[in-house]
Amino acid sequence: MIRLALLRHGHTAWNRAHRIQGRTDIPLDDQAVADLSALRLPAPWDGAQLWSSPLQRAAQTAELVAGRPPLTDPALMEMDWGDWEGRHGSALRADPASGFRDIEHWGWDYAPPGGESPATMRARLIPWANALTRDSVAVCHIGVMRVLLAHATGWDFAGPAPFAVKRNRLFIMDISENGWSFDAAPVRLESRT
Template sequence: MPAPVIYYIRHGETAWNAEGRFQGSQDIPLNDLGRRQAADAGGILTDLFARDGRNRSSLTFVASPLSRARSTMELVRGVLKLPTGGYAVDARLREIGYGRWEGATLAQMQASDPELFAARLSDKWTIPPPDGESYASVQARVSDWYNQLTSDTVAVAHGGTARALMVALGVETSDSAADLTIEQGAVYVFGDGGLRKYS
């Protein structure tokens, strides 16, 4: 059986995104721009499905449990003219946990723990934030999620889980993915052993 195609969307912008604050497990809602970005992603999906002759009703839809991802999913489904609540939630898609650094900016992280901050600059994939989660552990749970997929899927989650999935599927290395910008309002299509971004 061919590997499932994943249409991956990072949630739209929140106030903390705009302020450069790391959210992790904090449940920060979408701002106005974030809601527009979610609708834009829905429009991109509509065009992709029309181009590829995809029946949107035949796809699986799943989101991270955090409200910024769920709200994005509901706005996307609205644009697709699907019932807003017709999707699953999977905790394995939650954002990387930043522990005591949640709510902080990069400058505040560095000031609070300069030695750990410096160590993470050279090995962000395996060194977790204080009381937080490493990218390697996120990669393990995202791999677990991916390995149980049985159909093509629309997933709405986070920047951290996108990076982990890229590494899990071999389209990026841990070094290249660690600081990769994951665009909001875009659709990342994982399929045929590769990745394409549509924005």
């Protein structure tokens, strides 16, 4: 059995402005760098293999909380939001022609215009996770976390998720040949002081 802990990257200017970020490579903002510099991975996760998305906000977060550079893999990239990239969800929601709907009402197969569905993401993420050979931390994005946690919990993107993805917490899954399971109690990052 392999244990995989997922950590969402720190805030960026686009997060704070409520813009859909997707694959646009936005760095952490100064406040996020300061906040993450004061945190670290708790044991035993501080000795786990460290992975991140190749996008700089995730790689920066990984290095700040672990004190070492991560391995990166394109499988961990955020969802491709297509035509919605950089836009505000509130503006899209107000425009009936946009086709916008909240992710809790997508199902596995809905995708933004020109973008990626949760099912497409799952097709690249599950082989990556199943190939892990040791306990690992993956610093990634909320879309990646939703897909992996949905796979572990059976959530089908139809209605409220049985988990709430928050920052500065590890969301831990067990991966085995018998299936995946999710420990619903996230583990907080520790203070360096």
